[in-house]
Amino acid sequence: GFVRVKLLQVELPEGSSNSNGNEAIVDPFCVVNLKEAEEVPGKGVQLVQSKKSLYPEWNSCFDVQIFRGSLMHVLVMDRSNRHLADLLLSAQVLADKCRDGEDVVNIWLKLRPGGKLNVQVRYYKEGEASLLVDEQKTPGGITRRRGAIKHQKIYEVKGHKFIEKFFRQPTFCAFCKEFLWGFGKQGYQCVSCQVAVHKRCHDKFLAKCPGSVKESQTTLYLRERFKIDVPHRFRVHNYMSPTFCDHCGSLLYGLFRQGLKCEQCKVNCHKKCEKQMPNLCGVNQKVLSQVLATVKKEIASTPSSAAATHRTSTPPESIKSSTKLERLPTAPKTTTPDTPQYGTYEALWQAKEGAQPPQSPQPPETTPQPPNEDSGRPPVRCRPPSTEAEGRIRFRKYDLMDFHLLKVLGKGSFGKVLLAELKASRRYFAIKCLKKDVVLEDDDVECTMVERRVLALGTQHPFLCKLFCTFQSESHLFFVMEFLNGGDLMFHIQQSGRFDQNRARFYAAEIVCALKFLHKRGIVYRDLKLDNVLLDRKGHVKIADFGMCKVGVGEVDKTSTFCGTPDYIAPEIIKGLHYNQSVDWWSFGILLYEMLIGQSPFNGTDEDELFWSVCNEEAYYPRFLSKEAKSLLVLLLDKDPEKRLGMSTCAAGDVSDQPFFRPINWEKLERKEVEPPFKPKVKGANDVSNFDSDFTMEKAVLTPIDPQILASMDQSQFKGFSYTNPTMTD
Known part of the structure; x- marks a missing residue:
């Protein structure tokens, strides 16, 4: 069976409002965590929370199922997120009190360190009534890392x-x-x-x-x-x-x-x-x-009327495509060294603050090249930043032999991220290792080039991860980036459950600065999530992992690729519509919701159910959220991309002008003069304690590639990948 609990009121002793007793309690509320007592070998009895936290309003009900080890943990908080009191109680105790007398009983429960909570309890036998909420189907909190997906063109x-x-x-x-x-x-x-x-x-x-x-x-x-x-x-x-x-x-x-x-x-x-x-x-x-095809050509070349004569002057598309296919050589074309990738890279490298993406093609400096479809930029053949006018290498090139591989920091379908030490200077870097066969199979060659260009922009903005260099081996591509030993926000939110409003506002403000920087340069990020936002040793935000970025996107120029992390994907992507930077502001809204509440706004047992929820349901906003925070989230999670906060068409104005960000001094923030509200515990330059131990316990080695697959790969497709950042040389 189960018990139905109704919260009535709370009484707290005087002087228990806070540590010094000078501040009055403001609007107390309860957080209910339903836990299970489990026997763990070697660790004794452990309390495990396998369901999401509940935020019941006063005079509202919630259900607690009765089974062996079922516990109810109630925390009494106030509006400023201060912990006032709590209690831990077995569900069986509540059921026993109901069985002693009437069906519905009124109970005063003692709180720790003081005070009492008044609840009304009713016991239901198995099958007598249905649960108010099926707690078994709603996972609690943010307990896992979520990988990004990208659908191929069909x-x-x-x-x-x-x-x-x-x-x-x-x-x-x-x-x-x-x-x-x-x-x-x-x-x-x-x-x-x-x-x-x-x-x-x-x-x-x-x-x-x-x-x-x-x-x-x-x-x-x-x-x-x-x-x-x-x-x-x-x-x-x-x-x-x-x-x-x-x-x-x-x-x-x-x-x-x-x-x-x-x-x-x-x-x-x-x-x-x-x-x-x-x-x-x-x-x-x-x-x-x-x-x-021959019959179609003969019909088209034999006019029977004036109309037919007119038609023969412009052959049908089917014949055009057929003729074009017949002219194609059977041998595949390989990518030449002088690809438009350098042109786009140079344009991004030289981009100034506030520059807009070009809306019309520009004349190339030398022989015209075919336009780069992924970037949307005009073809411009330029030298990479690491070469001088005479063609001599200005900065040294690196390879894997220059580094000691120490620890695994993260893993994914793309490959691994390793902590490495540069032998010459004993500096520590994070190296992202991509398997070339996976890159080719997923058609991500251009994506890796885009990621390199955007990473190089990190030196121009304080809240973007900086690139040290890129190089390649026969089997792998390597991105050498600054090592951010503060860990990612996913790790920290798993430690604390959720962030207080000041901490969430600080992180959100720095992320807003980084997004605006990218959007001004025609870059849409497309994979903003807790896993991709890292902290440096001082506690400032750094956005990393630009593998999903798309360049050449603006208010007019849009894209339609289905990609992103399912929990963060905007409705317009799910519906297959063309989109622009609006999807980043939706993801930002999801991320801010998770920081403030500790849960995702939309849930589903599988991907299809989750996507239906995103497109058709509205997010739930708990009572403890401030009016300013709720207002901001509602504007960010608007399903209409034209009305969504962050877009120029939004009637609410700019993101930075919202009441939620009123305490932020944006100029000082961009100069990193604002003290972070939280400083990660970092023991040293190579400390990995802020990273998931499931990764750091693994051996830091590269995953080998099948020799036959390696022999069949076209290495010329990766020509021009190696690069050294001139502003971060040792």
């Missing part, structure tokens, strides 16, 4: 959802039957039926994806006009030589009975691919596609 053809794919093993095209060769992402693969094709062949594919609706107009068109509905007659076959699947393109593994072979057209496939094979027995898709 190309839809005949129901197939093709994405670019880096094939780790020899693969053949299902359309032209030729080998998918090359470096990087050699071709496309359907996420539904796993069919593999060349990039040049994907839009010529005739077969409908079996994962989509089979009786579509396209399927009926092919069936009725061309009578293409001939099923294969597959039989299990023993292959005496290496054979590849004609659907997914990969090798048929095994010693015998490796796959299926069609008795009529001799097509081969895996047993798992049989259901995905289209009914095209005896049909050569490549030849049929060429014939259809």
Whole structure:
């Protein structure tokens, strides 16, 4: 069963308001933590809180389930977040008091160090009534680190959802039957039926994806006009030589009975691919596609009227794309050393305070290059900052042999972050190590270049992590950054539950300064979260991890990539809309909510439920929040990006002008003249006590890459990555 508890009133003894008794208690409230007493081997009985904290209002109810070890911890606080008193009580004690007499009893509970709490309790047997809130489904507090996600671009053809794919093993095209060769992402693969094709062949594919609706107009068109509905007659076959699947393109593994072979057209496939094979027995898709393209050309080149004559002057898009595909070479192109990446990098490096991203292309200094699609910037070929006019290296280049790897600071799908010591100067740095095969497979080569450019801007702003240098080995990319031994905000909020308003306001103000700096330069951050905000030894904020950044974004120029950490993703990203810097202000609102309340505003048992909550539900604001804090959060968590605080179209004005930030002197803050409200405990320059022990206990080694994959990678794609920051040399 369970007990339903109603909070009535609290009485506190005189002189218990605070340490000196000079300040009166302002609007006391209760925080209820439901805990379990568990036996931990070697540690005895431990109290574990597995559910979120409750903030019930006076004369409101909450339910406590009764089972062995169930405890109720009630803290009495006042509006300024001062702890006044508390009590720890077994749920069974409350149930026993109800059983002694009436169904509903009025009880005075003693508080520590003094005072008493008046509650009303009613006991319910199992199945007699339903719980007010299903506490089992709502996790408590912020107890875990949350990784970022990024969806790949999808190309839809005949129901197939093709994405670019880096094939780790020899693969053949299902359309032209030729080998998918090359470096990087050699071709496309359907996420539904796993069919593999060349990039040049994907839009010529005739077969409908079996994962989509089979009786579509396209399927009926092919069936009725061309009578293409001939099923294969597959039989299990023993292959005496290496054979590849004609659907997914990969090798048929095994010693015998490796796959299926069609008795009529001799097509081969895996047993798992049989259901995905289209009914095209005896049909050569490549030849049929060429014939259809020829027919279209002949129709277009034979005008039957004036209108037709007019049409032939501008050939249809299908013919344009077909002609363009025929001219493409079969060999993949490799990235040349003189990519537009240097131009964007130089533009960011030389950007002045308050500069706006360019809205129109500028003439290049030398031979024009194709525009950089990810950055949105015009192509400008410039020298990297580390070279002189004569081409000589001004600053030395570093490699892994210059560093001692000491500790693991963090891990993710990208790789690791290691604490390292520079041998020559005995200075400590954080090295972010990216595996090249993961970078290529996720199509993140340009993202790493963008991250390097934005990190180089750290020397121009006090609240951005600074880059020392970048270099590469055959298997990894390395970002050498300043080591911030104060730890990240995720670590600290796990220690304290939540921050008081002054501390949260200080961190929020410094983050606002950093975001405005990035936004003025046309950079949208896209991954603002507690994990990516670190503290230096004095307690000042530093934003790190710029791998999700996008450059060339402004009020007019928008982007649409689905990326970010699920708990922080804005509604417009979830809905697939184009967006700009508005998504950073939404993430900032989520982060501020977590700092002030200690919980995420939106929850869900899985990603889909979480996204539905973000798009359709409103955040809950506890009573203890100040009026100014609630007003700021409501404006930041506005689901309409045009009305959201931080955007020029918001009627509430600028973020820094809000009442919540009234105590902040912004000029002193940017000069780091404001004393931080919290100073991390740091024992030395290489102290890692402010980082998760799950990481720091691991051995600081690089994860090796498969030699075969390493041999197949195109190293020229990473040319120009190495760089030394001229303002941070030793």
